[in-house]
Amino acid sequence: MTRKEYSEILVPNVEHDYKYYEEKYPSRNLSNGEMVTRFAPSPTGFVHMGSLYASFIDLVMAKQSNGIAYLRIEDTDQKREVENGIEGIVKDFKNLNINFDEGPSFGGNYGPYIQSERGDIYRAYVRKLIEEDKAYPCFCSAEELDEQRNIQELEKERIGYYGVWAKCRTLTMDEALEKVKNGEKYVIRLKSPGNFNNKVILHDLIKGNIEMPENDMDIVILKSDNLPTYHFAHAVDDHLMHTTHVIRGDEWVSSWNVHEQLFKVLGFDLPNYAHISPLTVKEGNTIRKISKRKDPWAAVSYYHQKGIPTEVIRLYLATINNSTFEAWYLQNPGKGIDDFKFEFDKCPIGGSLFDIQKLISISKVYFSSLKATEVYDGVLNYTKEYDQEFNELLVKYKDYAINILNIEREIPRPRRDISAYEDVRTYTWYMFDELYYKEAKFNLEKEYNIELLKDYVNNYFDQNDSKEDWFNKIKELAPKYGYASETKAYKAEPEKYKGSIGDVCEAIRVAVTSLTMTPDLYEILKNLGKERVIKRIEFFEENQK
RNA sequence: GGCCCGUUGGUGAAGUGGUUGAACACACAUGCCUUUCACGCAUGCAUUCAUGGGUUCAAAUCCCGUACGGGUCACCA
Numbered sequence: 001m002t003r004k005e006y007s008e009i010l011v012p013n014v015e016h017d018y019k020y021y022e023e024k025y026p027s028r029n030l031s032n033g034e035m036v037t038r039f040a041p042s043p044t045g046f047v048h049m050g051s052l053y054a055s056f057i058d059l060v061m062a063k064q065s066n067g068i069a070y071l072r073i074e075d076t077d078q079k080r081e082v083e084n085g086i087e088g089i090v091k092d093f094k095n096l097n098i099n100f101d102e103g104p105s106f107g108g109n110y111g112p113y114i115q116s117e118r119g120d121i122y123r124a125y126v127r128k129l130i131e132e133d134k135a136y137p138c139f140c141s142a143e144e145l146d147e148q149r150n151i152q153e154l155e156k157e158r159i160g161y162y163g164v165w166a167k168c169r170t171l172t173m174d175e176a177l178e179k180v181k182n183g184e185k186y187v188i189r190l191k192s193p194g195n196f197n198n199k200v201i202l203h204d205l206i207k208g209n210i211e212m213p214e215n216d217m218d219i220v221i222l223k224s225d226n227l228p229t230y231h232f233a234h235a236v237d238d239h240l241m242h243t244t245h246v247i248r249g250d251e252w253v254s255s256w257n258v259h260e261q262l263f264k265v266l267g268f269d270l271p272n273y274a275h276i277s278p279l280t281v282k283e284g285n286t287i288r289k290i291s292k293r294k295d296p297w298a299a300v301s302y303y304h305q306k307g308i309p310t311e312v313i314r315l316y317l318a319t320i321n322n323s324t325f326e327a328w329y330l331q332n333p334g335k336g337i338d339d340f341k342f343e344f345d346k347c348p349i350g351g352s353l354f355d356i357q358k359l360i361s362i363s364k365v366y367f368s369s370l371k372a373t374e375v376y377d378g379v380l381n382y383t384k385e386y387d388q389e390f391n392e393l394l395v396k397y398k399d400y401a402i403n404i405l406n407i408e409r410e411i412p413r414p415r416r417d418i419s420a421y422e423d424v425r426t427y428t429w430y431m432f433d434e435l436y437y438k439e440a441k442f443n444l445e446k447e448y449n450i451e452l453l454k455d456y457v458n459n460y461f462d463q464n465d466s467k468e469d470w471f472n473k474i475k476e477l478a479p480k481y482g483y484a485s486e487t488k489a490y491k492a493e494p495e496k497y498k499g500s501i502g503d504v505c506e507a508i509r510v511a512v513t514s515l516t517m518t519p520d521l522y523e524i525l526k527n528l529g530k531e532r533v534i535k536r537i538e539f540f541e542e543n544q545k
Numbered sequence: 546g547g548c549c550c551g552u553u554g555g556u557g558a559a560g561u562g563g564u565u566g567a568a569c570a571c572a573c574a575u576g577c578c579u580u581u582c583a584c585g586c587a588u589g590c591a592u593u594c595a596u597g598g599g600u601u602c603a604a605a606u607c608c609c610g611u612a613c614g615g616g617u618c619a620c621c622a
Contacts, residue, residue: 042622077621142620158547159618187620212549223620230622254549254617277551280615287614319570323558326570348558350551351615358557358571413584474580487579505580517582 006173007130009180010137010188011123011222018124025110025240034067036244039100042074043085047092049298049313049354050279050290055098056317057276058247060342062101067244071103072237073114076227086114092300096310110241115233122228125236125266126188126221134193134265135221137176137186138168162192166218188222194261202256205245205274205344215257231258239268250275274344279320280351290354297356307382307421308359311336312366316359322346333369364416372406375424379405382421390425393432400527404431407523415519430513431527436536440514442543448507450544452481453537456508463529470522478504511540 008014028036039055041047055071062069071093073086082088090105102108112118129135138161140148145161152159168176169191180186194214202210221232228236238246252259253275263270278289290298297303303313314337319326322342329335367375376394383391394401405428408415417427429435460473475485482498484490490500509521512533518524525533 040622044622074622080621138620145619153546156546185620189620207550210549217618220620225620227620229620233622249616250550251616251622278615282556289615320557323569326557327559327568330570352558353556355556355571361571408583411584415583417583471580500580502580509581515581519582521580 001173001177003131003133003173006177007127009177010130010186011127014123014127015120016124018128021121021124021240025242028068028242030067030244033065034244035062035065036067036242037062037069037247038072038238038241038243039069040072040074040248041089042077042080043089044080044082045085045292046088047096047300048290048292049300052096052098052300052313053279053317053321054247054249054276055093056314057274057321057342057347059098059100060318060337061245061247061344063338064342068101070108070110070241071100071106071113072241073104073116074230074233075114075116076223076230076233078116078225078227095304096300098310115237116227118233118237119227121240122222122233122236123226126228126232129190129221129265130188134191135188136169136171136191136218137180138166138189138218138220139171139176139179139184139186140168141185158196160217161189162196162216162218169218185224187220187224189218190221190262190265192216192218192261193265194257200257200260202253202260202273204253205272206277206347207250207253207275207349210253210256212254212257215261217258219258221262231255231262234259235262235266235268238271239263239266243271245272245274247274247276250277274347277348277351279354281354287351287353289351295354297354297359305386305422307379307386307423308363308419309366309378312359312363315362315366318342319358319362320348320352323348360419363419367418368409368414368416370409372402372409375405375409375418376402379421379424383425386422387425390429390435393434397432400431401428403527404428407519407527417519427519430515430518431524433532436514437539440539440543442510442514442540444510444544447544448510448540449481450537450541452477452504453507453511453540455480457530457533457537461525461530461533463526467522470525474501474504512536514540 030036037058039051039058041051055069058069061067071090073089075081075086086104090103093100100106102110103113104111106113126135130137140161148161148165149159151157152165157165166189168189171179176186192215194216196213196216198214199211200214202212204210219231220229222228234246237243256273260270280287281290281295283294292298300313303310315329318337318340319329322340323346325340325342328340332339370378376398380391380394383394405424418424429439456474456477460477462469462473465473478485478501481504483504484497484500487500487502490497505521506516508525509518510516512528513524528536
């Protein structure tokens with residue numbers, strides 16, 4: 001029997017041979033420097049901050065090099081399958097408005113992009129390896145393997161299936177065939193040509209050179225369920241899909257020697273590797289990876305619910321991903337992520353602690369850079385889903401709402417109070433009568449002079465005043481009631497006055513908004529208009545009693 | 546336990562042998578300015594880069610040991 005026939009018995013029902021696939025997926029026509037990257041999650045749940053971080057780097061590196069970033073689903077472990085896992089991931093990315101160039105439901109010429117649909121392809125290459133005597137069937141059971149592991153541990157030997165421990169390696173074709181005939185289950189293992197005493201060096205784009213022993217483990221490449229292991233699928237897929245840069249979590253560093261060997265054995269060119277460190281969180285004294293279950297902000301739904309735009313998350317990921325991004329971003333107003341040149345060697349090597357406070361601060365800067373109409377559109381969209389009542393008010397008073405959102409905005413140093421769309425209501429509710437008369441509460445620590453307030457609104461206030469006139473009038477009003485019209489004068493001789501002009505403004509502010517802290521009072525009064533100010537002062541009078 | 550990686554302030558970090566008496570940003574504190582808050586400005590916040598030793602005229606930066614943290618050692622990815 002030839003080795004070819006042997007391989008066909010061991011790996012049955014394969015439609016094409018590997019040469020067919022080599023032809024079917026020709027090299028991509030890449031010009032200089034164009035990167036092909038891939039984000040390759042296993043569908044065990046929904047998209048979270050960690051996957052977003054990894055995919056962010058894939059996308060940004062591909063995009064800035066004019067290359068291609070594709071999505072590949074690694075679902076070769078049927079036990080871990082989650083219902084609708086694949087659809088969930090694709091949907092999450094689409095909802096976030098993150099688009100890959102190729103992938104399930106994105107299209108592309110190098111598919112299928114779901115590994116469970118690529119079984120035939122892997123098997124064709126497994127056959128090739130068996131035929132070339134670079135792989136062999138292994139009939140060891142899980143129990144036997146466990147036992148062997150225990151012995152190795154006891155004897156302080158390196159653990160694994162290698163050298164003399166690789167029992168099935170020496171099986172002859174006839175012996176193996178006999179077992180197959182008897183219906184014994186088997187897997188296909190790589191016949192590793194490596195020597196543990198040799199060194200291989202990973203030239204990692206992020207971590208630098210890492211030296212490790214050559215792989216000598218006869219790792220499993222095809223499981224008994226006829227699906228490949230991660231290692232084998234990685235080699236075959238990234239070869240056929242012509243990935244130029246494998247960007248993945250650094251938990252893979254230690255198995256890189258396996259991958260390097262697999263590429264060599266299969267006759268593939270080795271891609272570049274960039275191993276990224278995970279997003280972490282501190283819990284007591286230990287550091288752990290972020291977790292969907294334990295960290296609420298790890299879920300993308302958290303941001304959706306609060307109304308934090310995807311762009312903010314991307315900005316945050318950009319700042320932790322490339323150390324020089326933040327300074328650049330602050331110095332180049334109007335520019336965005338796409339204008340920045342990201343580099344692998346600026347990526348963090350150790351883990352990055354996720355800092356929600358920092359994200360919020362980035363969000364505030366982001367919101368402060370938006371135009372009022374943009375905030376309006378965004379908040380309208382947000383409240384449609386999360387705050388029907390406020391949404392109706394925004395629709396009803398569109399122009400008014402935009403004016404309010406424009407207070408202290410589109411100026412050289414805009415306010416930075418909004419960090420999410422959910423904050424908009426918190427900062428503007430009192431400007432809407434429907435909410436104001438229902439929700440205003442006066443927890444007064446001091447009493448305010450109603451006469452002064454009435455005098456002000458009836459005899460001084462004019463909606464059309466310029467800010468300067470407005471302030472001059474307050475200065476005129478203040479002394480009438482014993483307040484200093486200049487803060488300095490008050491500070492110099494506090495005993496001579498009831499208070500300063502600041503106290504006068506505070507009285508007006510509280511009477512009109514029920515709050516002691518609001519944006520510019522002039523703008524607020526101007527937007528409310530005389531009639532409503534009068535009404536609010538009357539309302540205040542009733543409530544102060 | 547073997548192999549690999551990391552350790553700079555409350556946080557993210559810059560830094561690859563000498564303009565570092567350790568940048569920048571976030572957070573925090575105080576003060577100034579001010580109609581409030583915010584913004585802004587000023588100041589403070591690591592006498593020191595986990596630790597011990599070595600190389601050097603010179604080390605956060607190079608070498609060795611130790612401690613601590615992380616990863617990995619599956620028919621999981």
